[in-house]
Amino acid sequence: MSNTYETDEVDAFMAGLERRNSGETEFLQAVEEVATTILPYIAKNPKYKKARILERMCEPDRMISFRVAWEDDEGNVRVNRGYRVQCNNAIGPYKGGLRFHKSVTPSILKFLAFEQTFKNSLTGLPMGGGKGGADFNPQGKSDREVMHFCQAFMTELFRHIGPNTDVPAGDIGVGAREVSYMFGQYKRLKNEFVGVLTGKGLQFGGSEIRTEATGYGCVYMMQDMLNHHDMTLKDQIAIVSGSGNVAQYTCEKATQLGAKVVTMSDSSGYIYDKDGIDAEKLAFIMELKGVRRGRISEYADKYGVEFHAGKAPWSVKGDLAFPCATQNEITVEDAKTLIGNGIKAVCEGANMPTYKDGIDAFQHAGVLFAPSKAANAGGVAVSGLEMTQNSMRLSWDREELDARLRKIMTGIHDSCVKHGDGHPTTDQVDYVKGANIAGFIKVADAMLAYGVM
Ligand SMILES: NC(=O)C1=CN([C@@H]2O[C@H](COP(=O)(O)OP(=O)(O)OC[C@H]3O[C@@H](n4cnc5c(N)ncnc54)[C@H](O)[C@@H]3O)[C@@H](O)[C@H]2O)C=CC1
Ligand SMILES: O=C(O)CCC(=O)C(=O)O
Numbered sequence: 001m002s003n004t005y006e007t008d009e010v011d012a013f014m015a016g017l018e019r020r021n022s023g024e025t026e027f028l029q030a031v032e033e034v035a036t037t038i039l040p041y042i043a044k045n046p047k048y049k050k051a052r053i054l055e056r057m058c059e060p061d062r063m064i065s066f067r068v069a070w071e072d073d074e075g076n077v078r079v080n081r082g083y084r085v086q087c088n089n090a091i092g093p094y095k096g097g098l099r100f101h102k103s104v105t106p107s108i109l110k111f112l113a114f115e116q117t118f119k120n121s122l123t124g125l126p127m128g129g130g131k132g133g134a135d136f137n138p139q140g141k142s143d144r145e146v147m148h149f150c151q152a153f154m155t156e157l158f159r160h161i162g163p164n165t166d167v168p169a170g171d172i173g174v175g176a177r178e179v180s181y182m183f184g185q186y187k188r189l190k191n192e193f194v195g196v197l198t199g200k201g202l203q204f205g206g207s208e209i210r211t212e213a214t215g216y217g218c219v220y221m222m223q224d225m226l227n228h229h230d231m232t233l234k235d236q237i238a239i240v241s242g243s244g245n246v247a248q249y250t251c252e253k254a255t256q257l258g259a260k261v262v263t264m265s266d267s268s269g270y271i272y273d274k275d276g277i278d279a280e281k282l283a284f285i286m287e288l289k290g291v292r293r294g295r296i297s298e299y300a301d302k303y304g305v306e307f308h309a310g311k312a313p314w315s316v317k318g319d320l321a322f323p324c325a326t327q328n329e330i331t332v333e334d335a336k337t338l339i340g341n342g343i344k345a346v347c348e349g350a351n352m353p354t355y356k357d358g359i360d361a362f363q364h365a366g367v368l369f370a371p372s373k374a375a376n377a378g379g380v381a382v383s384g385l386e387m388t389q390n391s392m393r394l395s396w397d398r399e400e401l402d403a404r405l406r407k408i409m410t411g412i413h414d415s416c417v418k419h420g421d422g423h424p425t426t427d428q429v430d431y432v433k434g435a436n437i438a439g440f441i442k443v444a445d446a447m448l449a450y451g452v453m
Pocket of ligand 2: 095096116167168169171198351376377379381383
């Protein structure tokens with residue numbers, strides 16, 4: 001399906017990018033989604049064109065790649081590759097998570113760092129964009145092995161980051177346990193206690209609400225989007241994918257606000273619970289995933305519900321979809337199935353979970369669609385607030401932080417509406433265009449102010 005915004009200029013731009021980033025499919029995909037809506041905007045604002053701002057934003061400031069050698073429990077030496085992509089620091093220190101997953105490649109981290117630059121700008125907080133990680137697979141590793149890996153990883157990364165330079169956080173495979181090991185190692189190497197990572201434990205500079213923030217923020221975005229179109233979350237059936245941090249707190253907040261979440265998944269398949277995943281069942285998932293690190297099929301065994309091995313939940317009938325697992329989990333075929341089943345709105349908790357032709361299909365069908373850089377910005381927003389609290393050496397309480405998160409998400413929603421007026425085929429708010437333009441302007445204006453560099 002062709003997108004109505006597509007122009008020869010987008011094709012020419014992408015051809016140039018492909019030559020320089022050959023084979024980096026995820027990175028090219030993320031840039032194309034942005035270029036499709038930004039290039040027409042740049043055409044109307046020639047100052048950005050003359051300064052080649054988008055071309056410069058597509059070239060990370062730097063990429064660091066390094067060896068991570070560590071010993072497993074049997075005394076074998078293991079070798080992984082670590083990375084940090086410092087994409088853009090025009091509006092603040094590089095900021096973005098670390099991903100530990102066997103699928104990590106430069107293309108994946110470049111796409112994530114590029115997206116992060118726009119996302120962080122949308123929050124209204126002073127944060128640039130970065131992302132990092134390693135091709136380390138935490139599955140099946142003991143706590144001790146994870147500790148050894150994290151310490152080895154930080155033993156190189158520490159020289160490239162700092163509270164005013166680059167502030168990493170968690171992402172897939174990096175939660176409270178890993179952040180703690182890495183923060184401890186940084187502190188030891190530098191002999192400094194500073195806010196160099198976010199997502200820290202509450203006892204050592206962490207922020208209330210950070211753990212919940214991405215999922216809660218995603219549901220707040222859905223709530224604002226529905227309200228703006230005269231709907232509410234009450235009694236809506238929600239399909240959630242994933243069962244990690246983002247999925248868990250999306251499920252919690254959606255349920256608190258009156259929706260019924262009927263699915264969750266992991267890489268082995270999905271569970272379908274037609275009665276809904278209530279607080280007690282969610283507590284089981286949190287313990288299963290966060291402590292025992294088991295498979296989602298255990299939920300089906302415990303509660304006697306359906307488990308569909310090797311499948312994603314997109315054929316289940318529902319009103320709202322929250323993809324919260326990983327990139328490219330909704331194909332155009334999945335999108336058509338969801339549309340056929342009457343889906344009303346999609347809010348992306350994961351980063352880039354929907355292929356571009358899937359997004360086009362949703363938008364053409366009039367399905368409300370909030371892209372990840374807007375919908376999951378709550379996590380990094382509260383990370384930004386963790387940095388603020390660390391600088392002030394104080395801690396705000398839960399209510400204060402939740403209120404600030406709520407306000408930031410409404411600000412993001414309203415920026416999308418302001419800049420996303422009228423999708424060409426449906427005349428509905430185009431949240432993809434709105435998020436791209438709103439995120440772009442602040443970074444682009446800062447880059448213009450600095451001159452050519
Ligand atoms: N943790 C955070 O604050 C933020 C996370 N995100 C994004 O949210 C998504 C999920 O991240 P987290 O929940 O933090 O990670 P996590 O490590 O807590 O959970 C990852 C989830 O994805 C599932 N998963 C991974 N690969 C899969 C596959 N191939 N098929 C099906 N499921 C798969 C895992 O089973 C797990 O449920 C990622 O796209 C991440 O980039 C975005 C913004 C902030
Ligand atoms: O909290 C952060 O700094 C990073 C969150 C993140 O990685 C993301 O927004 O994708």
